[in-house]
Structures are given as C-alpha cells and as structure tokens.
Amino acid sequence: MSSSATTEVTGQDHVWSVSEHLDDILGSVRPLEPIELQLLDAQGCVLVEDVTVPVSLPPFDNSSMDGYAVRVADIAGASEEFPAVLTVIGDVAAGQGEQPEVGAGQAARIMTGAPLPPGAEAVVPVEWTDGGLGEGPVSGMRAHSAAPEGASGEVRVHRPVEARAHVRARGSDVRAGDRALAAGTVLGAPQIGLLAAIGRGTVKVRPRPRVVVMSTGSELVQPGEELAEGQIFDSNSFALTAAAREAGAIAYRVGAVADDAETLRSTIEDQLIRADLVVTTGGVSVGAYDVVKEALSSGGSAEDGVEDGSGIEFRKLAMQPGKPQGFGSIGPDHTPLLALPGNPVSSYVSFEIFVRPAVRALMGLPDVHRPTARAELAADKALTSPAGKRQFLRGQYDAEAGTVRPVGGAGSHLVAALAHANALIVVPEDTASVEPGADVEVVLLG
Template sequence: RGHVRARGSDVAAGELALAAGTILGPPQIGLLAAIGRATVTVRPRPRVVVMSTGSELVQPGVALGPGEIHDSNSFALTACARDAGAIAYRVAAVEDDADTLRSTLEDQLVRADAVVTSGGVSVGAYDVVKETLSGLAGEEGSVSFRRLAMQPGKPQGFGLVGPDRVPLLALPGNPVSSYVSFELFVRPAIRALMGLDPIDRVTVRAVCADAVASSPQGRRQYLRGRYEDGTVTVVGGAGSHLVKALADANALIVVPEETTAVEAGTEVDVVLLD
C-alpha cells in the first residue's frame, strides 16, 4: 500500500490540463494521451512557400558572371518564416519570365498556406511579379500592389491566388527592404494564423545615441540599430542593399513620417528583432 499513487495526484478532476494557445510538444501530447483525450482542436503551423524572382540571381556557391548577384532573399525569408513558427519551403530563384512565374506558382500552391515572393514589384522594366499577378482574375485570384509611405519597403503587393485563395505577399527585392517588410507584414500574419502572442515584435522606447541627419519627409523610416540597456546606436547607412549592417543589427529604429532629422540623445521607438 505504501507504493500506490493517489488517484488524481497528477491532474485532478476539474483542473485545467492545458490552456488554449499552448504549443503542443512531446510532453503536452503525452499529457493529453494520459488524460484520455484522443483529439484536440489545434492551429497547425502554416506552410509558407518562399521564392525570389530575378534573372540576375545566382545560387550561393556558384561563381558570379557580369550583372549577377547571389540570391540571399530566399534564404533569409525562409529563415524568417521558420523563426515566426511556420513550416517554410524555399524555391530556387525564378527568372524574369511571366510563364515561368505562373507555372512555378501553380506548382507550389498545392503545399502552401501562404506564399511570399521577393522582387519584381516596383516600376522597373523587369518587374515580372507585378506585371504577371496584376492581371489575375476569376479563379486565378487577385493581387493588389501599393506604394507605402515607408523606407525601406515602399512597393508592396498582397492578394489571394489560386482556386483555394491562398494568401500571397509580394515583397520588394532589395535585401533590407524584403527583410523589414517581412517583419512588419508577414511575421504578424503567420503569428495570427497560429494564434501566437505576441503577434508583432516588441517595441520599446530608447535613447538614440547617434544623430540622424536626414529622413524622408512623409515616409516612416526604419534604420538598422544596435540596442542595449535603453540605448540604441545606428548601424550602417540607410541603403536597402547593406546586408552586413542588417546582420550586425538587433533592432530597427523608427523615424516617424513627420520627422526629417533626429538629434543625438533623442528618445525613439525601437523594434527589437531578437
């Protein structure tokens, strides 16, 4: 009798076993089985397909030719989607050809709860994403493209594609622009689909140690920064191609639309990235 466990000593009748919103890992699944729950209602991890577009893109590890650059966006955005909690699938870079883009998209929709593209959404001669997806109609879906009052990341696209109306988010092609756009728009969507909090990255107030000489009037600027103990320093310049500065940053410094310059010592909003 001394080695008999008391009934209800693990989970008593009427006691909450798992709260809504709990992520189900091995111990939680074991608990559900132990209390006799054969099924529970869950929000599955969304499957996110990530693809870069651009005939100039070359896989890392391959030597560059004239006018070529390595595809960094698809790798970074796939990592972003996984970090947000999604199951992410990276697709090799798609060349600037409307038929190729359409066929690739059709092939990928069977495994996608959402699609994220980068590149081809501005006003250039080879902005194939905008040109191709703007023409969708009926069962093909509908994608709208806008120019937002922000820097980086001004050109953006969003819509529903395919007969199942899969959400598609079309991000700009510059590496920093695509990353910032993901953090502001795609990450919250993934987190909302999963019912996870917080949906957005945490924003805090911090003292900016550096002066910002100029910020575009009427556009909200997101500068790369390094945050520590209530102070943030500017990392690199504002160029949307400066990936090294992005890799060194752990925060985004927010300069409001009406602010064209920031003095050193000014308190600013800072979006924490880690």
C-alpha cells in the same frame, strides 16, 4: 482588395501607410483550419479546444518517498533508541500488479510513485528506519535484484508519522472534469507534459503554415556557383526561408525564378499545392521588367479578380525601405501572397513588418508582432528621415543600457549592416530628424 490591372503605368494615387497595409493583411488572413496532431507534432502550435481532465492525477494515492507503508498506530512513539519493529511483508513498486495488504504490526517496502497498499495509512521514509539491516539508520535501499531478501524480514522504524504522511492523494494535482488547458494555449514543453500526463496522445491545434518562398530576378545565382558579369547571388530566398521558420512556419525555399512572367506564373501555380502563404521578392516596382507585378496583375485580369475574390494589388507604401509592396490572394484556394521588394534589406524588413505577423495570424497565435521597446538613441549625429514615411533603420539595441545605436546607413542594399543588427529603429511618419539622446521605438529582432 481593389483591382490593380491598370496601375502599372499610371500608378495609384493612394500611398498606403504601414498601418493600413498591415491592417489589410491581418484583416484578410484567416487562421488555418485545426487538425488533430500527435502531441510532439503540436509543439509551438495553438490549442483550439478546451482540454478536460479525463482521469484525476495522480490516479491513485501513492508514495512520495522510498520507504515503508505502515499503520500509524504501530509506530506511535517510535525513536532510534526504542524503534518500532515491524514485519516486512513484501515490496510495493510502481507499476507492479498485485499489492500486499498491510496488517497490524506489518510494513510493506514501498517505492516513490507506487500505490499505497490496502491497510497502510502512511509512509515512513527509508532514512527514518534501519532499512531492515538491523543496524543504524540507512540512506537508501539495496537494489531488489541484488538483495531480494530486503522485501522480507523485519524493519526498525525510528520515528512516528501522522496518517497520510508522505502520501500524495488521488486527484491532488488535477481532478477529472477540471479544465487542464484552455483553447488558445500555445503548446510548449510543460503543456505537452500535462497533456501526456492526462493521457492525451493527440490534440487539436492549428497547424504550422506552409510558406513557399521564391525570389525573382534573372541576375540571381545560387550561392556556391560562379558569378558571371552583371550577376549577384540570391540571398533573399535564403534569408526569408530562415525568417519564416523562425516565425513558426514550415518553409519551402523555391529559390530564384528568372524575370519571365509566364515562368513565374507557372512556378507559383505549381507551388500552390503546398502553400498556405506565398512570399516573393523582387519585381514589384515601376521598372519594365518587374515580372511579379506583370504576372500577377495580368494573370487574373481585373474582372477575374472581382469574380473569384482573388487578385494581387501592388501598392506604394509610405515606408523606407519597403516602398513597393504587393498583397492579395491567388489560385483556387485564395492562398494569400505577399510580394516584397527585391533589395535584401527591403525584403527582410518587409518580412518582419508584414509577413511575420501574417504567418503568426495563420497559426492563430495571440500575439503576432515582435516585441518593441523604447530606447535612447546613441548616435554621433541626428538621423534624418524622409517626411511622411515610416523609416526602419537597423540598430544594435542594448537592453542593459536602454540604448540603441544605428548600424550601417539607410541604404536598402546594406545586407552586411543588417547582419550585425538586433533591432529596427522606427522613425515615425511625422518625424524628419531624430537627435542623439532622443527616445525612439525599437522592434526587437530574434
């Protein structure tokens, strides 16, 4: 990043393309250092280690049915008419310490998941027996607490089974030494289930980034308060905090900071302790009260910027909305900072196109971008776009029909239209007009 201390008045000659600015951001932002987290705290995070299975699953041969553990020779040829009659020597329940040994002519009542007891070769489902009641086939066992006598007496078996029938073999799911999950896996519910199943209580992942969001502007009032003349409600700090959370971050909303360079600088400095990324809105353009630019360009002078490798560069982008943008790093830890424009639609579009990928890059996620699709433009008239700029229009995408319809106009203040959009329509730099029916690229939001 080059110095920007002298750019306020004369500006920079270079107008950055969307891709150049994004490449600069993604080339600078490094994934966060991994930490060991409790399993459920790691949800949504990226695993940074190959996880090996320490103990085979299941860890022992066990029953896949509620039934009777038997020796197969004892029930060869059994039928409902000529049942095999076995002596029930006890119960084998899951998690029960001792197991009876099943001898010739014997059976142990066994529950799903319980270890196959010594001597037994297979399991007969309870539905293929009389359940020890001496009558016809049953559909289940009576609760042990209500009928403890079920663990003794005789049982009539109505069907033969082969050796290993209804037995889940030790290691049939995963074997000790197998790789359970590869580094780079994003941990969703089934992956967390697998890690728990193999006994992992904690896991090494990249944490969620802490994103500090602040809006700037002396005109901003907290929603719910009274507006005085010339004031508006702060919406950016709310929208972007929500967007940061949706991107996977832990987001802190600082709220609105007045247009005073010293106040802004000290607020940012205060917040750095809990920030992996700072996002500001407003104050980045060519006005005389653009304090973000003022505070961050002059706070570290050009020389400081070179010395410690940090500094924020303010740029003009060939983009609509979102022309003025700032990016760089700040503070002793070189915390990345993105300074977005203050118009609500500009800041939201800028967040989607630049900040969201940065948040996801910090998490180490493999895919940092929103999904895109191609759609047919459903519009009454052609869309016009300034030549040489990449334009992002708000649209309603209909996946079934494969169409997208613009909502609201190109104005960067149309926050109402934005709230009814589910996509951004991308009009490339070399396109000045898009006819109805044309094929366009859309960025799918949410």
